[in-house]
Amino acid sequence: MTAPGPPDEDLSRLAELHGVATSYSPSPDRTVAASATAVAAALAALGVDASTPQAARSALAARERELRERLLPPTLVHWTGTPGDGPAALDALPPGTSLRIETEQGETRAAAERLPAGVHRVTASAPDGRTAEAHLIVAPARLPAPAGRSYGLLVQLYSLLSRRSWGMGDLGDLAELAAWAGRTGGAGFVQVNPLHAAVTGAPTDPSPYRPSSRRFPDPVHLRVENIPEFAYVEDRERVRALLERADRLRASVLDKDALIDRDAVWELKREALELVRDVPLGPGRQAAYADFLAEEGEALEDHATWCALAEAHGSDWHRWPEDLRDPRSAGTARARAELMDRVDFHSWLAWLTDAQLTAAQRAACEAGMPVGIVHDLAVGVHPGGADAWAQQEYFAAGMSVGAPPDAFNARGQDWGLPPWRPDRLAASGHAPYRRLLRALFRYAGALRIDHVMGLFRLWWVPQGQPPTEGTYVRYDAEAMLALLALEASRAGAVVIGEDLGTVEPGVRETLQRRGVLGTSVLWFERDWEGDGQPLPPARWRADCLATATTHDLPSTAARLTGEHVELRDRLGLLTHPLEEERAAAAADTAEWLALLTRLELLRGTVGGHAPSAEEAEAAEIQAVHRFLLSTPARMIGVWLPDGVGDRRPQNLPGTWDQYPNWRLPIADAEGRPVTLEELAASPRLRALIEVLRESAGRPGR
Template sequence: MLEQGALIDRDAVWQIKREALELVHEVPLGPGRRAAYDAFREEQGQALEDHATWCALAEAHGADWHRWPDGLRDPRSDRTARARRELAHRVDFHSWLVWLTDTQLTAAQRAAREAGMPVGIVHDLAVGVHPGGADAWAQREYFAAGMSVGAPPDAFNARGQDWGLPPWRPDRLAASGYAPFRALLRGLFRYAGALRVDHVMGLFRLWWVPEGHPPTEGTYVRYDAEAMLAVLVLEASRAGAMVIGEDLGTVEPGVREALRARGVYGTSVLWFERDWEGDRRPLPPRGWRADCLATATTHDLPPTAARLSGEHVDLRDSLGLLTRPPREERAEAAADTAEWRELFLRLGLMEPGASEEAEIRAVHRYLLRTPARMIGVWLPDGVGDRRPQNLPGTWSQYPNWRLPIADARGRPMTLEALTASPRLRALLSTLRQ
């Protein structure tokens, strides 16, 4: 039970939802909804047909298309066409689910705008797709077989990273006029007031890791950044949306300048904003760039409470992710936060001996003093959750994306508890002021 601290079992949740949805699917649509559904299927065309076909085949043969019977691995084969006809009811069911999702996302963005949110929903463009999923099956000619996207060793992860995602083939993208990239963006901008592009440096180059090799043996492969950015900016302009690039980690010279010249915002995380070319101390607020989303943390980093307490080092140590003695890591983390606390005190953002909750509010007061055009709030910071939602460098070692959000005592919170949380309300009040 989630209220007792259990992890989210997404397969079990999907099974329950699927059974309910299957019952609803058997109810005939009224004339108006039937016309809307038929129009949606016609509009989405082959892409929707491919997705729904993969879903139906995955139910019959497993979720990794590489292990399907011969013939079904090719979305254009005669055997796949026969299977699509035989599974027509399941193909329709999964097409219907996509239509429901489309109507709900459209309604959510409309409700956000009507409630006074000038941007509304910010959607996310992941750096890649699942190698066994529908995208890799239906568009396999555009993905590099036997390769995975990752990151070279850096200050955050000395071992490098392998994300297990197949990279785009730049030659095939160019030959297609970037058609699959355009279609992907149009699908996202359909509901978005803004789009966050994960690892935006991937529009310039990606770290390719050969299958069976560690990330340290990868290499950079370049893309036509001029073309990729042109497509991105064009689709954003057509949608009247803004773009936020996650430009964190190893960023080659010229990338941030190229993004800024095209109106693409960057991402600035407080703990990384130091005078790296000078005294290496925390940047004063006026030293920050304006064209960015400023945050205290991200989904790949510790919540602020864990950063301030040093618990993030203990977690990484327990999972064997440290490359230096734990004592050195803890000392460095403590020195880092001490410098930030000193700056917050000097700026009058908090009082000496402030509580953890007051310190987190001070962090966000600091962000408000920067010229950043957008401020991001990580929901766990609002309720005091100390656990990272995702811990890079782990797979089965840590329950990534399975943790229900919890309060400072580790108690899972319902939506009602979140909206009524005095701690969260106090933080948001600080931001409004």
């Protein structure tokens, strides 16, 4: 077995050649060695035996021989329009090597010809008889940039209830919010949480960041009444009863201190959708559905099959009958045929949801938004869900994604998400990643990538081990960025990377060079290399989405009042005495308010009189956003609950059942839920939007 302690020379070299790290840096001045056990486990997940010193030596010799003898790596990148950004591997081929390139567009080209953008297939034949095939990604050197400067609203869609939604926000609400914000407030975008399909259960995991599938959206977000066939359901009495139940469910969530019950919403919607499905599609709609099925192909069939099998056998495919655990087995084929009606039902749901997502983006664009809907791509998927079942060959068995120990969490983190295998991705030309991007960009004006550093490396934790026993595994970031640039440019979409926290040197610079916007949160922007004071607006980066908070952080009102400290104290989450934490939070807030005052962004009176506590708080939140607008940031994001003084974070990291993560409707300062209609009529929100509209230079009324 691998000896305890750090890796020896052979294991270290073997790890390096497979992109597995043997150390990490929790801070710039400190390097920690990964354990030999963690390194060997990561290699094993990549199909490399390093369980003993002899096995590691044999694997090292085999890897060195493979790299020495191969003509081409599995994936090549060529950035168009930039001299010197061609694939170096082609220049290094032996003299006399012939090349043939089959383009994505179906043409055959010589290597010297100018290639169109796309993912092409290269075949190399060397004079010594060696041959090789590789994928060649030809992509624009930079992603599309935002058209001018704009501000937008950030919202967790489930939390945005209207008088028409059935117990949680839906895609009809999203379209309505975008139309109102664009036309009345001159907003340029609306950013939402991941709308990926969830793993159903009892109860369903409410986190949008641990989905069953990132490729397909969740039909729980459907506005049932907006489906054309809904109007033709014959059993009107049953429809009336369903709508009455929806009214009661919505009313129950709008009570103070009530929570969103996703399972109750889905139970009601599923019953309604079963009724709607009995209505035959018209010829045009049937043709559109057929086109969708053909376009999505095997990926949709796999997803819908998992959904049908989950109804019969539970939502964790690891516990299914053994012959159903393989999506390509004869047993799965038989089960799919037997469950074809349910498979078609779930395929139909995916089509309906895709159509309403497209309609929401269309509503945003028609309202004058230059970006529209910003969708969120979660960093991974649930190990028991549809993607992990259908794409097993691409996932590293026995591994989970997380984060190493750092200054914020000495024990590290395990997110419970299986990582993609970089070797299998590269061998396929990153096909599953490419298909995922293409599907999301179909209805997105922009895409936010959660933990964008995962395009470069991920912290792999062996299952059953603490996060401290993990190590980093590297991905082909150039190829993944090239595919991102390719698909984003085809869609004309912007990309925002969530690059908060510890980021390895050079990553932010690479992302900026390729046109990926970063994420800057006001409270974290300080002069960390100098006096630690709040960073003046002129020193902020331009290529970013600048915000006051996120879904994982306290609302601005909670931070200004210190209520976030009290909440963490009640839940036993403080790492220092309460008074010490209160004092630190108050000092942090005071420094920012002092800067806002010096910059004349914070006004001390309202209408000539001393403000009330509520007016003072609203003025401070306005000042925070005036500050964001005074930075060069290309995009300014406003957390929608900040517009009505909501105190509660949507997610409180470090909690599970102690806090209702991902289940809170937007509420006012007293915790009373606020509907979309009330938000649109709120003087406080309108005043904040007026500040943003005027400063951003966007028209509105």
